[in-house]
Amino acid sequence: MKTILELIGEQLISAFNECGYDEKYARVTVSNRPDLCEYQCSGAMAASKEYKKAPFIIASEVVAKLEGNQIFKNIECVNPGFINIILDEAYLGTYLEAMRSSEAFGYKSVKKPQTVMIDFGGANAAKPLHVGHLRSAVIGESVKRIEKFVGNHVISDVHLGDWGLQMGLIIEELRDRKPELVYFDESFSGEYPLEPPFTISELEQIYPAASTKSKENPEFKERAHTTTLKLQNSDPAFTAVWKHIMNVSKVDLIKNYSNLNVTFDLWKGESDAQPYIPDMVQDFIDRGFAYESQGAMVIDISLDTDSNELPPCIVRKTDGASLYATSDLATIIEREKLYSPDKYIYIADKRQELHFTQVFRVAKKVGLVKETTELTFLGFGTMNGKDGKPFKTRSGGVMRLENLIADINEAVYNKIIENRTVEDSEAKDTAKIVGLAALKYGDLSNQAAKDYAFDIDRFTSFEGNTGPYILYTIVRIKSILTKYIENGGSIKALKIATPEGSKEKALMLSLTKMSDVITVAEEEKAPHKLCQFIYDVSDAFNGFYHDTKILVEEDADKQKGYISLITLTKSVLECCIDLLGIEAPDRM
Template identity: 60%
Template sequence: MKKILEAISEEMKKAFAGAGYEEELGKVTLSNRPDLCEYQCNGAMAGAKKYHKAPIMIANEVAEQLKESKVFSRVEAVAPGFLNLKLSDDFLCGYLKEMEAGEKFGMEMPAEEKTIIVDYGGPNVAKPLHVGHLRSAVIGESVKRIARFAGYKVIGDIHLGDWGLQMGLIITELQERKPELPYFDESYTGDYPQEAPFTIAELEEIYPTASGKSKEDPSYKEKAMENTFKLQNGVRGHRALWDHIIRVSVADMKKNYEKLNVEFDLWNGESTVQYLLPEMVEAMKKGGYAYESDGALVVDVKEETDSKEIPPCIILKSDGAALYSTTDLATISERVTKYDPDIMIYITDKRQSMHFEQVFRCARKTKLVGEDVKLIHIGFGTVNGKDGKPFKTRDGGVPRLEKLISDIDEEMLRKIMESRHDMPEEEAKEIADIVGLAAIKYGDLSNQAAKDYSFDVDRFTSFEGDTGPYILYTIVRIKSILAKYQEQGGSLDKVQLAPAISPDEKALMMEIAKFNTMMEAAFTECAPHKVCAYIYDLANAFNRFYHETRIIAEEDETKKAGLIALLVLTKDVLETCIDLLGFSAPDRM
């Protein structure tokens, strides 16, 4: 179905054409003076010069055409030539009925199925997830859900950092601590143990220890590089240890991502595309794209139109080692071959924007990807503390994601127990986890991705203002009213939307009507913050309506049924939107 502004503009275009003017002048926008009108059209002002006529004359002629309009209840020509518009209550009600009856509230689906790959997550194995991993996971999950809702086939990939020197460092430290393990006996031919020779806690302590040693002891680093070489060249014991590292790390990651309600379709990493590197590098050389510069192999990616310096994309270092850019290019190549995507979206820290600019240009120049495939990088800002500086623990370290989640959940539990003394603690804890997740995700997603923001536990967990708990509280309030209506014998299946009977009811209906416009913008701009802004406005409109309207106490059963139908639609839209953001609402709070 058409978006609300398209439907209104269509009526206005007919009026301009009927008055003898170009129909494109009939574009309608939301009013910037809501105290005067709901929508406005400035086409008469734009047409004055072309038709050599005073804009107020054109506006009056168009207004005359709309006297019998079923779309507008009032059309007013105002000097010097504005058209002020007020929607008909019947038209608005009809539009919402069409939304209610349509799949996905009438959102238009793409003409042909297209595939999108969303690359988000990007953690290194053997390291705990920390606050820096929050944004890629939360934004990526929402972008994925929004694209699926918009009718696209979407594949989410975590893209693990699971190759390179960090693996060699871990293996080296294990070798020093447990030299008796069969993985280090090159003459060993038996089966290796099924159980890993370390726990996740040990593994997370091993890496920083090994990293510290390698910076101070050149021989230790040399040994780590040797072990990295052995791993990458398929030495049996090293590969078996690597399998253990991946398995233990991924199991722990999955638990943490599950707490964030984040899921990946693919658990691939840098290691996945290692088989492609030799052939890809050779093709770049043969194609005349790659050349040696100071011993390294590079591809020039600068363009004549560049206003800033874009350095060459390094494919291999002078020692022949691959880099992130090499594996990212190979990953693009593999994705094109396996999935034939129309769009690839990468979600990382905005400080990597130059890296992706180089990689995307290199991928196109070397024909790894066609010109028709969109490559998009969404660079996000940092998570800061209340002081505006990067978020740190009290001892100056980077907070673990697990701890961040538990801190929010504990604060939510405290607030719920304070306000609901009658609620069993076990139920309060379940609700605190649900509301805590909303607090974290909404607190992050309500900010434009590129902006830094402050992680403020007090503000995020507040039940007032632009917060996740406020949105959930609104949904729970609606659920409570609907439950009361059913307890009194009402059936939600039999209620029908009716034209608004008050300004507050109409304002709520108009907010609902903006859904499709918002969703299109949220998808095309990869912008979950637009969903947040929309549901905050919708929640505010509902709460104003609730405070000014007798709903359950309404004595006229027909009117009551119309109000209840509006509540059902409001709840459905709000719940759809929070699902797109990656959280849900409890039945009570």
């Protein structure tokens, strides 16, 4: 189904062509002055330079060709040469009815679906999720859902940090705490236990303790290095411990990601890439891409077009160890072998931009991916406190994500019970749904690359551009529809009517933007633009609701038109919040 902008554009293209002007000047946009018009074309200004005519004359000629067109209620030329357009109400009603009865509200899926690999820049094993993991999780989940909606095949990978020195540190700290375990008995030759020798709570204490000890005790740190090397060389005892660490960690991570309504197709980690590294680095050397620099093996990535010289990518350190870049390049080899993606999207802190620039350029330079493969880094900013500094607990530590979720759920619960409209148990269940919406919408409504301030009072407000306001709008529509049915009405076989009031038309116009917004949100990897659309529709609905007596309307046909319109509104909003990883309760 074509969008309103496409349909209006077709009319203007025809008119520009008939007048002898290039159709490239017929671009139509939504007006930024809704008090003057609904849509606008400013192409006559640019065309005047090519055709040596005043913009007003060109625009007037085009408008003359469109007089009487059924799409437009009014189309006029205004100085210095703008074409202002107001849509015909009957045509708008017909368009909304087609949108209502179409699959996916008339959205046209991509013509050539792509395989898209989304890398969430994963959490570390053996460590609880904290507020720093929030953005990659919620932004990645929304990008994933948007990509699927447009028709692409998506593979999402948590990409856990499950390798390197941290594992040696954990194993050695475990040795100091429980030296009697069979993993540390060099004479042991039996089967290692299936049950882990620690709980998730113990594991979460072990890593920070080991990290602190390594900074204070050189001997301990050296032991951890030795153990890490043994693990990487497949030592059976340490491999068994590592598997316990991963199994226990994954159970906890799956639970916590599920609390965010975030899921992954793959639970791979850095360890999965390790088998590819030796051959990969040797291949880089053999083909002349990698060379020695101060004992390390590096690959140049600078281009003549760079404004600043970029450092080479180190693929092997002087001691023979690999780095994050090495692991990411080897991961690409595995992904190409297993999935051959058309597009990669990496979700990570924007401070990692140089890292991904290096990885992407090496991948293209050495031919790990095709020239046509899209490699995108979606870098996000920091979630700060109201003081503008990175968000911390009151004691100054990094807040665990589950504690942040608990705090925001409590704030929503307190607001819900103030109204005393639901039972306590229902209020708690509802608070979890609304709290998650407050948290995720508060994050996603900001442009990903920008820092933002976490403000629990603002995010949990039921007014303004917030998650609770959006959900309350949907719940309000549900309530109206429920009462309509209870009073004997039916929402079957309804049809969108021609709008009569300005608020009704404004709501309809807001709904027509859905396809365009989703297309832009996918192309720009910009969930915040979808949030803005959701808010605009919600605001338009509430304007219509306060201006219209829906349930007491005496004209049955007019009431059916209202009910059909708000049913479509509810469906569009529910579809769009689902693309954010949010759901709405039945009552609030």
